Every structure is written in C-alpha cells, then in structure tokens.
Amino acid sequence: MTDLPKHVEIHEEGPREGFQIEPGPISTADKIRVIEALAETGLSHIQACSFVSPRIVPGWADAEDVVAGFTPKEGVDYTALWFNASGLNRALVFRNKLSITGSIALCASDAFTQKNLHRSHADNVEAMKKQTALHLENNVAVPRIGVMAAFGCNYQGDVAPAEVIRTLEDGLAIAAEAGAEIKYFSLADTMGWATPMRIERGIGEVRSRWPDMKIALHLHDTRGLAIANAHAALKLGVTQFDSTVGGLGGCPFAGQPLAAGNICTEELVLLCEEMGIDTGIDLDALIEVGRMAEVIVGHVLPSELVHAGSLDAFRRKAAA
Amino acid sequence: MTDLPKHVEIHEEGPREGFQIEPGPISTADKIRVIEALAETGLSHIQACSFVSPRIVPGWADAEDVVAGFTPKEGVDYTALWFNASGLNRALVFRNKLSITGSIALCASDAFTQKNLHRSHADNVEAMKKQTALHLENNVAVPRIGVMAAFGCNYQGDVAPAEVIRTLEDGLAIAAEAGAEIKYFSLADTMGWATPMRIERGIGEVRSRWPDMKIALHLHDTRGLAIANAHAALKLGVTQFDSTVGGLGGCPFAGQPLAAGNICTEELVLLCEEMGIDTGIDLDALIEVGRMAEVIVGHVLPSELVHAGSLDAFRRKAAA
Numbered sequence A, B: 001m002t003d004l005p006k007h008v009e010i011h012e013e014g015p016r017e018g019f020q021i022e023p024g025p026i027s028t029a030d031k032i033r034v035i036e037a038l039a040e041t042g043l044s045h046i047q048a049c050s051f052v053s054p055r056i057v058p059g060w061a062d063a064e065d066v067v068a069g070f071t072p073k074e075g076v077d078y079t080a081l082w083f084n085a086s087g088l089n090r091a092l093v094f095r096n097k098l099s100i101t102g103s104i105a106l107c108a109s110d111a112f113t114q115k116n117l118h119r120s121h122a123d124n125v126e127a128m129k130k131q132t133a134l135h136l137e138n139n140v141a142v143p144r145i146g147v148m149a150a151f152g153c154n155y156q157g158d159v160a161p162a163e164v165i166r167t168l169e170d171g172l173a174i175a176a177e178a179g180a181e182i183k184y185f186s187l188a189d190t191m192g193w194a195t196p197m198r199i200e201r202g203i204g205e206v207r208s209r210w211p212d213m214k215i216a217l218h219l220h221d222t223r224g225l226a227i228a229n230a231h232a233a234l235k236l237g238v239t240q241f242d243s244t245v246g247g248l249g250g251c252p253f254a255g256q257p258l259a260a261g262n263i264c265t266e267e268l269v270l271l272c273e274e275m276g277i278d279t280g281i282d283l284d285a286l287i288e289v290g291r292m293a294e295v296i297v298g299h300v301l302p303s304e305l306v307h308a309g310s311l312d313a314f315r316r317k318a319a320a
Helices: A014-021 A028-039 A063-069 A085-092 A110-117 A121-137 A161-178 A196-209 A226-235 A265-274 A283-297 A311-319 B014-021 B028-039 B063-069 B085-092 B110-117 B121-137 B161-178 B196-209 B226-235 B265-274 B283-297 B311-319
Strands: A009-012 A045-051 A077-082 A103-107 A144-148 A184-189 A214-219 A240-243 B009-012 B045-051 B077-082 B103-107 B144-148 B184-189 B214-219 B240-243
Touching: A009 A265, A014 A028, A014 A045, A014 A283, A028 A045, A028 A063, A028 A283, A045 A063, A045 A085, A063 A077, A077 A085, A085 A121, A103 A110, A103 A121, A103 A161, A110 A121, A121 A161, A144 A161, A161 A184, A161 A196, A184 A196, A196 A214, A196 A226, A196 B265, A214 A226, A226 A265, A226 B226, A240 A265, A265 A283, A265 B196, A283 A311, B009 B265, B014 B028, B014 B045, B014 B283, B028 B045, B028 B063, B028 B283, B045 B063, B045 B085, B063 B077, B077 B085, B085 B121, B103 B110, B103 B121, B103 B161, B110 B121, B121 B161, B144 B161, B161 B184, B161 B196, B184 B196, B196 B214, B196 B226, B214 B226, B226 B265, B240 B265, B265 B283, B283 B311
Parallel strands: A009 A045, A009 A240, A045 A077, A103 A144, A144 A184, A184 A214, A214 A240, B009 B045, B009 B240, B045 B077, B103 B144, B144 B184, B184 B214, B214 B240
Antiparallel strands: none
C-alpha cells in the first residue's frame, strides 16, 4: 500500500536544543538525569550538549560537567554540537565518551546566513572549508552536509529546491577539496516553512540529483505541520529524523520568541509505531521522560502526547 | 501528482467547543466578539453555541444571549448543538438566525457510549429514533449521521472500520424508519486514536460500502497527529472538516483533563492553502481571531501558528 520504511532512526536532540533555550537555570544534575533517562528508552542517538560560548549560550556553560557526569549506556551514540575550533577542542576532550563527527553546515537562504551567522554565503563556505580541514586534521570524520532553511526562510521567503541543490553542491565541493567522505545530507526546516508538498518536491529533486545519498530531516513544528511533514517523508522512505522529547526547544534566533521547537520525539515515535515502523523506542518510557522534562523546565511543553498518554497504555487498560 | 481537492469546507466549532470547556467565566460580549470576528475571516460555517443544560455546561448558560446578540453576516451558516427536546426547542426560537439541522449521533464504541451517555448502544439507537422523529416533526431536516470514536476509544481500545460500518448501518436504519434523507457521514476521532493509516483504512472501507456518500471528518489533536490525519484525508479527497480556532476545546469527558482539543483551524487552513486547496478563508485574519481568543481565555492555546504567524506575512515582509 505504501513505501513505508521498516525501521526509522531517531536522533534525540532534546537536551541540546532544549537546555540552550530554556530560561532556566536548569541544574547540571537535571540535565544528566534527562540524558540518562533518554538512554533507557531505547534511543540509539542522543545529542547531549553544545560546546558553545557560555556568554552567548549560558544554558550550556556546564557542558563539560554534564558530559563528564552522565553514565553512558552501551549501544547509545552520544553526540555534541560545536561551531568553531574552541568548541571542537572542548568536545575532543570527551573523545572516548562522545561520538565526535563533523558537519558541513550551510544555509539555503543567504538572508538567514547573514542574520544568523553575520556573514555572506561565500564567507560561510570559506569558514566551512577551514572547519572541515580542521576536523580532518584532528581525525574527526565529516560525514554530513546540513542545509538550514531548506524549505523556506522568515527573512527570504520561499526557498526553491534548486537553491537547496546549489547549497548541497557547495557542500560537496568543500568535502571534495578537503577529502571528506559525505555519507548523508540533513535538510532542516529551521523556521517551519515545510509542507508535505514541499517535502515531496524538495526530497524528490535532491534524490533525482543524488539518487544514492541518504537524506535525514530536521523538522521544526513552528506552524504545526511538522508531523504531517514527517509522515510525507516516511512515505518517501526517509529513515532518519532529528527530534526533541516533549518538543523541547524553539527558534529564538528567527524573530519568533513564542514559536514552537522541533518535532516532538514522542509524537514521531507514535506515528511510526502505529504505522508498523520500528523505532526501537519504548514510547511509554519516553513519555515519562517528556513528563520529567516538563517538570524540570517548569512549564507545559508542546507535546500533546505527553499529556494524553500512549494508545498502548489505553489499550492495556481497556483489555484489563 | 495527488488527488487533492480544489476546495475544502471548514466548519468552525471554536465558540461552541471552546467556551463549553474553558473554566472562564467568559463574558457574553466576548463570545459575540469571537463569533463576529470569525465571520469576517471568510468562514462559511460557524457553530455558535450549545443549547445544553446550564447545570452540566455552565459555560453555555448564556446561549440565548449570545445568539440574540451577534450580528449575522450574509453568506455565513451559523449552527448550534443540542442533545434533547429541550435543547431543540431553545434552538428553534432562533430559526431565522441559525441554520437548524439535526444529526443522528452514534458512537462506534459501546464502552464510550456507556461512559459518555450512560446508556447502551441499543438504548442510544432507540433515543436517536425518537430524536430523529422529533426533528422531522418540527420540520428540521436530519442530513447527518455522526459516529464518535470512529478510530479508537480510550475505554475500548482500537475500533475497526467494520464497527464504524455497523454503526453507520444503524444510523441509516434510523433515518430510513423516520424518513430522513442522509446527505453525509461525519466520522469523529473523539479521543485522538486516528493515524494517517487508520484514516486511509477507515475512509476506504466506508467508501467501498457507500461509494456516493460524502464523508466529513471531526479530528482531535489529542496525541499530536491531527494535521497528519487531515493531510491523509485531503489526499483521499475529503472536503469537509470541523476544526476550532486556536485549537480551542479539549476532551474533558474522556479522562484526559490536559488533553488537546480539536484540530486547529489556522493550521488546517495553512496546510490547505499552501497545497493549493482553496478554503475561502483569510489566514492572517483568522490568526488574529486566534490571538483574540487566547487573550479572552487567558492562557496559551495549542495553535503553534498563532504564535509564529503565517508564511504569507513573512513573504510580504521578505519582499518589502
């Protein structure tokens, strides 16, 4: 009936996305508690922190303490985010605990590059060349090209698939020059411009150009369409998604202080599991982590499912 | 590429669903303000109130004042809800202002019928026979069979399409006996059990049985999947949806006090318009009503779009 994949790989970014944005302060112990609880749900990829300037992102001033503090679970890949040499060096200290890989991070919207990074696309390409070389010098593989604003931009408007393809070509040129082996593209709907139709077209055109490249999606629920977009992507056979427990996160840098964050992990898992797609995740355990996160941040999170409970929980009650 | 319809008819139920559930108190004047503002957005169907027992639903004790108070806009159908002879009589007073039609309201889950109406399905069928006769005696057409819990039930678990079909057969038998001409079926995902796959199967099986009957959907966002379900339905050519501005409403009767309400009108309109499906609705005007409703109820509503703003608003800014 459909081309639904058998298994989907979910990369949990709740700790990193959420704790950087929440006004907090959130204690190091609470961050560790969430990371450890997430690992117990069956998630295989957890982004644990951001090695960024504590001046710009005070919520991650304790990144070292968090990474040093959590007890890793076997079989789980813990990742981190950084944007420069200083961040990379901080991450490399934890080489034995974190899965350290680099990314060529570009943006399909020049206006957003300017607003977000205060540089032109050309300057960003130069910066990424240097960063990619730096990664490889440090024996850090760079398997990923990430494209932000891949479906539209609050500052530029619609973003055509051709602009995404041009951006990916720039990324591949950077990789080729540096000798990095790209394993997948990650398309980000940074400001919530995607619709199922734009997902179909965007992924369709990228696939036509690079039929064998794996595509991952990073969806935001800024305008409430993330789960419909994920469903459209699942039907196209997309098998890797970033998401955040409880819908932690947000988009404070895009001029929308109240805007929702990433697609909610629980709802993505519900969608997958109810459609027969395995995620390896225990949804009820994950919902409990969402509830824990809600208590920790001290306000209601966007996840509806966290408030309603899973279907399986009600099935068990009904059968009892 | 798809079977998307050209036009979709959206029945706004925010006033009725929202104001019955909000702890309030919400003033009669504010209710009228929302109803009048909704009519200015291009919505053609607005459910204005519920004629129910003020003891059970204190939020609608002022139903008469609200209906008497709003100035109707030409071309807009204003409807109301009632459950018994007393409610019908109250509605009939406003025959010249409201569009008064009846419904045969059944439930695909016996457990929910028992919990919600405190009677068995058989007793509910008897009650609906009497109510249908009463409607027709009062020259009130009964064009609709509504099926609650059509995709699953918190008290019973999964609901198979065969149970929906059996329920619809009961409804058609009631209609035939009374001489009511049924124009459409309305399938309600009362407790948020639908998934895109269950939408496809449920609608598919009902359509196989009654190929010429129009099907409308009443979706709840209890577990965050409503917009994905709406998208699946649009692809099947479903052209009529109930929804609520801001996502007003909830499901207090189903044991989920924190659960989300109906699918949000703004997000449904965004999905439709961005996919080239006409709704006749001015999305930016509707978002303003969502913001007004949020101020009136005094808390954040589930709509993400109300907080983020429409894509067209950002397109205009980007182009300026």
